[in-house]
Amino acid sequence: MTQTATDTTVLETDILVIGGGTAGPMAAVKAKQKNPKLRVTLLEKANVKRSGAISMGMDGLNNAVIPGHATPEQYVKEITIANDGIVNQKTVMAYAQRSFDMINLLDDWGVKFEKDETGDYNVKKVHHMGTYVLPMPEGHHMKKILYRQLRRHRVQVVNRYMATRLYTGKDGRIAGASLLNPRTAEVATVKAKTVILCTGAAGRLGLPSSGYLFGTYENPTNAGDGYSMAYHAGAELSGIECYQINPLIKDYNGPACAYVTGPMGGYTANAHGNRFIECDYWSGQMMLEFYRELEGGKGPVFLKLDHLADETVQEIEEILHSNERPSRGRFHERRNTNYREKMVEMHISEIGLCSGHSASGVWVDENARTTTPGLYAAGDLGSVPHNYMLGAFVYGALAGEDASDYCAGHDFASISDDDIHAEQQRILAPLNKSDGVSPYQMEYKIRRMVNDYLQPPKVTRKMEIGLERFKEIREDLPMLYAQDPHELMRANELQFILDCAEMAAHASLYRTESRWGLYHYRVDYPDTNNDEWFCHVQTVKGDSGAPECFKREIDPYIVELDDEEKDAYNKLRVASTN
């Protein structure tokens, strides 16, 4: 049995950025650029050199708004329609207006984008309406480039510490965070004037069909930490019922990836080799058609490349097997899958929460501010729909700059010793035992229940039963046993996962209609009901300690939609395959 004691070590920083993947490094650099005198600390559960969703780089920008190819107004329209109207357009516009400057900044930093013979960015069409995809065939250097900037701007980097909870002062303002070292089980407290959460998606919510806990679509270190921490800090979350579900290579569970192969002639096909969707851009509507084909008589679904010329396939392989999820190649090799000879079997991912791909996040305004004063959220965590990697960079920048200004007008809020003591007892409890339930068993059980009861098609009674099961697992938490500090990290992560599962059930039950295709397909409320549900659904921690939901009105649009355009994403099925 490991002896651990609570600790009164208190560190101090002006800006604490939690999460060193994509948005986090950009937030830290931009905060330093705005005011080099500020103490900016970047906290990372792993190591910033190889952390987050882009640890092995990225193969392209999915949402580049580049003059001559797209305008910010067009992009705002596209995302408004792709997200069934439920957007705060101001936040999407704030991204779109800085998109091009951010691309140029990354270009200056050494990121290699695909350019044509005249040196212009070589943008491709993947979305239903506009043109926004910019390939980065050498995108595997992304993390190195970010690391160089962190060094240059003298950001203090703290690796291998996870944040477990945020502290707030008496006035509800952010005061700091509680930390755990997953190698030594040391605990610490950071006092900060402001905190920027960049902890990525809730990627370990559903269980992949392989049953392997860590075979997730998202980097499984992203367990929903930020969703849980923002929730306990009193912040509003939004669109939690709008799950992330993605089309993937079956079993491998990585992207196929239509954004790379689409512009080169590849497409998603049914068992007959026929196209059944007009557009491979990931939206809930597209996923519903994908799901229907997968479950139907012409299923399952495949990625079709076997009709392409050898040199095209070779180019695709070079990109797919060196970026983002480079082990794809060896997965295919073991199964004797050659893109030239046969189609690649696809499947749908487990459910997750992620604004980067869908729209489930911590509510933020156009400055990345959450509803908790002094707390920001960016990247896959902040509620800006379909924001992807470039959106993470832009919102990281917005958060860093705004947090820098916030520091000028605010001093530290105080953290109560009682809060610190209670939190440290909570974090360390599983280590101060000699037996019990392992974090892997408990996590498996939560996530298996998520699949059984929350995964769409959503059914009211099933989700209610799911909540009963989650409540029972919550009652089991005192039995959690960790053999070492590493397992203690997992024991704390599964509590994030449990919070996310309960929020997902509550938010899904609250919205009594269907919307976003498969993401919120409720079998007992199959229609979209704009009279009652043309609004955001917000989730907060209620007085009882359980999630509570309420409606938030949609801000008046700043870019109007034509009636004809509104329906564009509802007409994704190829007519001849109905």
Next chain:
Amino acid sequence: MPLAKMVTSVPVVVNADACIAHKGCTVCVDVCPLDVLAVDMAEGTAYMKYDECWYCLPCEADCPTNAITVNIPYLLR
């Protein structure tokens, strides 16, 4: 509650002849996003301690002596 000892096959293979962990190298341990690798002090080599691999490859790509091979976890193959 009593505990069991169960064995699992893990996907990360370290070539002991090439690994220079005994010289103080910890690159693979440092870069793993899931923190699943460790150094076996007695053997002087790195090894996969926890069966939590995302088959993401930083350990293999960053190893200075190419001592690491990441296989696809058995359940997914």
